[in-house]
Amino acid sequence: MMNINTDFIFNLLGLSAFIAAFSLGFVLMLKMEEIKRLKLVLDKLKKSFDELDDQAKLIVKTDLELNKTQEELDKKISGLYTLQRLSRAISTTLDENQLFERIEESLIIELGFEKALAFSFEKTENGALGLVTKMQAGYSAEEVEKARTSLEKEDILSAILKKNAPFSSLTAASGKLKHAMETIKSACLLNSFISSPVSSKDGPYGLIIMGNESALSVLTEGDEEIVSILATQLGQSIENAKLFEQTFRSHQELERRVTERTKELTAALEEIKQTSKRKSEFVSAVSHELRTPLTSIKGYASILATGKLGEIPPAVKERIEKIHLHSNELTNLINNMLDISRIESGRVEMKLLPQSLTEITAKIVDLLTPQMKEKQIQCTTRLPKVLKTALIDTTQIERVFINLISNAIKYSPEGAKITVSAEETADNFIRVDVADTGYGIPQADLGKIFQEFYRVDTAITKGIKGTGLGLSLVKYIIEAHKGTIWVNSKENSGSTFSFTLPIAA
Ligand code: ADP
Numbered sequence: 001m002m003n004i005n006t007d008f009i010f011n012l013l014g015l016s017a018f019i020a021a022f023s024l025g026f027v028l029m030l031k032m033e034e035i036k037r038l039k040l041v042l043d044k045l046k047k048s049f050d051e052l053d054d055q056a057k058l059i060v061k062t063d064l065e066l067n068k069t070q071e072e073l074d075k076k077i078s079g080l081y082t083l084q085r086l087s088r089a090i091s092t093t094l095d096e097n098q099l100f101e102r103i104e105e106s107l108i109i110e111l112g113f114e115k116a117l118a119f120s121f122e123k124t125e126n127g128a129l130g131l132v133t134k135m136q137a138g139y140s141a142e143e144v145e146k147a148r149t150s151l152e153k154e155d156i157l158s159a160i161l162k163k164n165a166p167f168s169s170l171t172a173a174s175g176k177l178k179h180a181m182e183t184i185k186s187a188c189l190l191n192s193f194i195s196s197p198v199s200s201k202d203g204p205y206g207l208i209i210m211g212n213e214s215a216l217s218v219l220t221e222g223d224e225e226i227v228s229i230l231a232t233q234l235g236q237s238i239e240n241a242k243l244f245e246q247t248f249r250s251h252q253e254l255e256r257r258v259t260e261r262t263k264e265l266t267a268a269l270e271e272i273k274q275t276s277k278r279k280s281e282f283v284s285a286v287s288h289e290l291r292t293p294l295t296s297i298k299g300y301a302s303i304l305a306t307g308k309l310g311e312i313p314p315a316v317k318e319r320i321e322k323i324h325l326h327s328n329e330l331t332n333l334i335n336n337m338l339d340i341s342r343i344e345s346g347r348v349e350m351k352l353l354p355q356s357l358t359e360i361t362a363k364i365v366d367l368l369t370p371q372m373k374e375k376q377i378q379c380t381t382r383l384p385k386v387l388k389t390a391l392i393d394t395t396q397i398e399r400v401f402i403n404l405i406s407n408a409i410k411y412s413p414e415g416a417k418i419t420v421s422a423e424e425t426a427d428n429f430i431r432v433d434v435a436d437t438g439y440g441i442p443q444a445d446l447g448k449i450f451q452e453f454y455r456v457d458t459a460i461t462k463g464i465k466g467t468g469l470g471l472s473l474v475k476y477i478i479e480a481h482k483g484t485i486w487v488n489s490k491e492n493s494g495s496t497f498s499f500t501l502p503i504a505a
Contacts, residue, residue: 079222090237101135103137113210114217115212117137117188121205131151146187156180160195167194169190190213193212194211195209276344283340329467336470343476355389365420377417380418381421391505403474404434404474404497413439418437419433420434435494435495438495439458441495458491478501
């Protein structure tokens with residue numbers, strides 16, 4: 001009984017051991033599987049972690065770059081603001097020197113530069129190209145002079161002129177330009193610099209150099225842009241200043257010439273006045289001298305014509321009458337000449353009084369009616385029923401009417417018509433028109449008929465007697481009344497002489 005139990009127990013133990021071993025193996029297998037899965041997850045995690053690390057590095061790098069760009073952008077914006085202020089300062093002056101004075105040192109520093117220099121190109125006495133200092137910031141006077149003389153070398157200036165574009169210590173250069181760059185650095189005591197040519201419409205004007213002495217201040221492409229913009233603005237302002245200078249100069253020259261001409265004209269006018277005065281005095285003296293013997297001639301001719309000194313044969317009588325007639329014409333001429341010279345020289349005082357032009361018209365038309373009748377000329381007057389009085393010297397204005405109506409009769413064929421009309425004008429004048437349907441005046445003569453001694457020379461008017469003084473006298477009289485006189489005429493269609501006289505207040 002005991003043996004059965006032992007076997008059973010052994011068998012049971014063996015089974016249990018088997019089950020246990022099997023279970024352990026199974027569990028082990030499961031664990032192995034789990035480990036494998038976990039390893040896979042771990043690999044994945046590691047990969048993700050590596051990726052994340054890469055991304056983090058990238059983010060840090062991008063952030064750094066962004067910060068740098070932001071910094072540059074901030075610098076650029078503040079530079080542009082300063083540049084805007086600088087541009088405004090230089091564009092509001094039209095004086096070339098003042099323009100450079102406005103580039104203040106504080107603005108240069110705000111733009112991010114320690115030092116600045118500006119030179120203009122100028123031909124020296126021996127014909128070579130030289131430099132004139134226009135502006136400096138951050139230098140002593142000696143340093144500026146040293147920089148100027150060092151740069152004033154032919155090879156350096158020719159390299160700068162040839163480049164004719166901004167260049168800086170950032171630009172890759174070789175040959176002459178590299179030498180120019182090195183010279184700028186050492187001559188202008190700069191570790192880094194930006195230089196730009198300044199040009200106007202007339203060509204290269206000069207150059208500006210801006211830079212830093214300290215090796216720590218780094219220049220960027222943005223700085224290059226700012227200097228280039230400043231140089232362009234300077235060029236434009238210089239051009240404006242030059243244009244203004246030119247306009248100002250030509251204005252001054254014009255003013256000088258006008259003053260000169262005015263002086264010349266005043267002198268010429270004074271001379272004309274003197275000559276005219278002398279002419280008037282001469283005419284007046286001669287007329288006086290002529291009048292006395294003429295009066296005697298007329299007197300003797302009249303006595304002879306009466307026959308009191310003896311019987312006169314008809315042929316002689318006819319000649320004596322001619323002497324009388326011509327003496328009368330000569331007296332008229334002399335009187336006209338005397339009157340013109342008197343009015344011209346202001347020796348005739350106009351006795352201005354309010355007077356009715358209606359009355360004067362009627363009186364003169366009446367006076368000249370016999371002459372009109374002789375040529376069957378019809379005269380019509382067209383005057384308003386109520387016409388204001390004019391401020392005139394009656395005797396003188398009567399002469400105007402006599403002259404104009406006589407001319408209308410003289411220069412019209414038989415059966416012609418004359419119309420005298422008058423009206424008040426808006427500017428307080430009375431306008432009088434003396435119109436005829438006579439021979440008219442050729443266009444070419446219209447501007448000359450008021451000149452002294454001018455007579456129209458046509459086939460018809462040739463035979464009509466006259467002195468050419470009547471209209472001159474009329475013009476002088478009207479102008480002495482502050483009026484005007486003019487004529488409208490067409491050959492063979494008649495003429496209208498118009499004049500104005502002031503209305504009496
Ligand atoms: P004149 O003594 O010759 O008449 P005026 O000075 O009175 O001198 O006139 C100058 C010229 O103007 C005259 O010679 C004449 O040719 C021209 N003239 C003047 N009035 C008239 C008119 N009503 N019609 C045509 N011609 C005229």
